[in-house]
Amino acid sequence: MSVFLKVALVFTASITIGIGAFAQDFVPQWNYEAGNSFGALSMSPNAQYIAVQVVVWPDGNPNRGYYEVHLLDLNGKAIWKSKFDEMAYWEILGVSVSDGGDVVVLSSPGIQGMYVRPKKEWDYCLLTLIDRTGTFILKTKVGECCNGGIAISPDGNYIFLSVDWGKSLLLLDRNGKKVWSDHDDNAGYSGPAIAQGGNLIFYNTKTEMVHVWNGQDKKWWTAPCPYSQLCRISPLGQWVATIVESDDQLADAFKGSCENYGNISIYNSHGHIEVSGGRTCTTHDFAVTDNGMVVDLYSDMQPNVYHVRIFDLSKSDVTPLSIYKFETPSGKHSGGSPSLEVSGDGQVVAITTPYTLYYLKAKILEKKW
16 A cells, blocks of 8 residues: 555564463453443553443433443543533444543444434544543544544554545544545445554455554555454554464364454564464454464353453464453343453453453563573
8 A cells, every 4th residue: 555654653663572471360450330331442552541432221221322431540440431412322433542541432423222313414423532631622523424443542642543434544633633544435444553653554345454554664564364353453563463264174163153263473563474373263352462462352152251361372372371261240231242452561451241341460471482
């Protein structure tokens, strides 16, 4: 993709890939429950802040529900809870939080409950920027028909998002001014993210490729990634992990209980493969840490039972180094899909199931390989 990013984004110096291993034990720190279910989740790379979408049904009736966004500190205390007036009948499609606690929200008016706005009022996206005090800094329309992809840079200075049914990518400054954009009627852009140091990543459904901007080389590189949202960048921008479907018997064995299965590859920031061929199965979400470990959120056939797993793909197999199993309360209303966020150093894991937000710590062991 021949584009030039017209902004000075300094790339953080790479760290040697002495991929470390984790201790086997996760240490639960706290849980957070609010409203009737959770939606979009974001944790700042430094693990100081968590922003989460909350769905509230005041009378227990989803036809009368509305959306909130809560900003939490590292102790699980809510710093602010914003119920946007517009969101009574709007849908929140993306949330992202910076290291300083700035939160961006991508939302779109439309159908919620029994209320339907005229089409002319819901064919656009609204971008909202809120600082850690709960003050609204920016509220602006950004294109038509959000598809849910949004990210804020760790320093809070840049916002990267996908709009227009995935046809457009926008890189904006915190004042909403366009820095760079790209449009393709057939692209299907999704999964935009900004890593510390200015590296960008997004997915193109037309080419089934992940596109990565390297702030140091100042150029784009691509890698195969056949499924949307199965491409991840580490918080420091040093590693990109992809899952590509495998045709072998192991992949076939995963079918029926696994949505995303196949070979994982880890690329360095210049597009060179460091580790490839590790096979795994993840049903919900996964992340790659700054030392090249893969963390995923998996559930088997047991209802309300989840597993957080850590993999060292430098090994010949993909036996998890650590597994943390937990069970969520049953009998509540169903909510959004479970999500997982991991801090850059891999020591903090945040998870939302439909009903509960979990905050865990994992101890890293330094190990050579």
